[in-house]
Amino acid sequence: MNRSKSHLIRIITISLVVVGLLVLAFGGFMTPLFSAGMTPFVSAQRWLSTRYMAVYDFVTAPRDVASLRARNIELESEVSQLQTQIIELQQQISETSILYALLDFARANPEHEYVAASVIGRDPSPFMQYVLIDKGSNDGIQRGMPVVTQQGLVGRVDAVTAGAARVMLITDQNSTVNVRLQTTQTEAILHGSQTSDLTVENIPQDVAVVEGDLVLTSSLGGTYPANIFVGQIQVIHQAQGQLFQTASMQPVVSFDALQAVLIITNFEPVETQLLIPTAIP
């Protein structure tokens, strides 16, 4: 009887201790004790794991280097492909932005019909300021049609084949454009030169030309449509005793970096040669 009673008391005591310990543990009171007890085990585990991984790496290293090298080559190849793609996309973005700009220009000037063309080369002779474009008579291009960009006047079509055309730039020494100074509404003539410098000539002496004046095409001569932006007056040359004053003009188009142009297809230039009287035989 006494034995079974003491056995019961022992069970109850152990249960109370266990319940007490659990309550203390759930209450967070045992954390310092656990920490103090676990730290040596964790340190030992870390040390063991580190040594094991060192040995593992040492044993398996050759295989990994080979696979890493293969992977590296694979990734390098992928990187070069992606770089190529990036360059292509950047080029496409550049072309697209140019085409968007041309489209904006065409929308802003709906009175004309346009054909867009890429510049595929320049005249092989350094004496001639011409560019070659990739649209020709198959696309409705004809000799004499004006050529513009979103910035302003480029020139006019000089020769046409089925799939390409040659455009005379306004900077060419044989180019002549009838222009109008915007502020004074004065008519003048723009000449190109061997050095690609542009000169506005035949400005009357009594006209007050100011640096920065905008120069637009006039419809005189019938070679170009009116009101296409050409450039800005840069330097005025006024000499006493001369009938006219002249001025250097800064073109609005960058002719060295021409990539795409618009050809105005619904403008028919007037053939002025027919109006020049010739000697009757």
Added chain:
Amino acid sequence: MKPYSTSIILFLSVLLAVMLQIAVFSRLMLLRGTADIVLLVLVAWNIQEDGPNMWPWTILAGSLTAFASALPFYAPLPGYLLVTGIARLTQRRIWQSPLLAMLLVTLVGTLVYHLLSISILFLQGGSMQFEQAWSIVTLPSLLLNLLLAIPVYAIVHNIQDQMRPIHQQT
């Protein structure tokens, strides 16, 4: 190498030179001057020892250039024919030093070709000013041509070596 293979290589080299001239070298300007890769290729082929007969290829190069250029057609063709003539004469006289011949013919050929172009444009009534054309176009073009003369000669010489039968290669 068989004759027709030589003809194909010469045709391709002339065609490539004209295309490169229009698409690339005409855009690379020093002042207003540009290198003339067609002239250099013609000169380089002409001064090769045992080189091919370049007269027909000169006519082809001149015709292609005249077709693409706004210069009157009677400027590039006679210009290149003159350059080929000068190159043939020089090759016979200083064949022991082809590099010197290349530089000399490039110098004389460029001057002759430009002088001819300037003269024709002047006679046509353009607003050509000789001094301006000389200083802004001809001299920079001459410099570029002389710079490119040696690389072009090396490339053409290499192609010429490949074209020779094996027992003749040096």
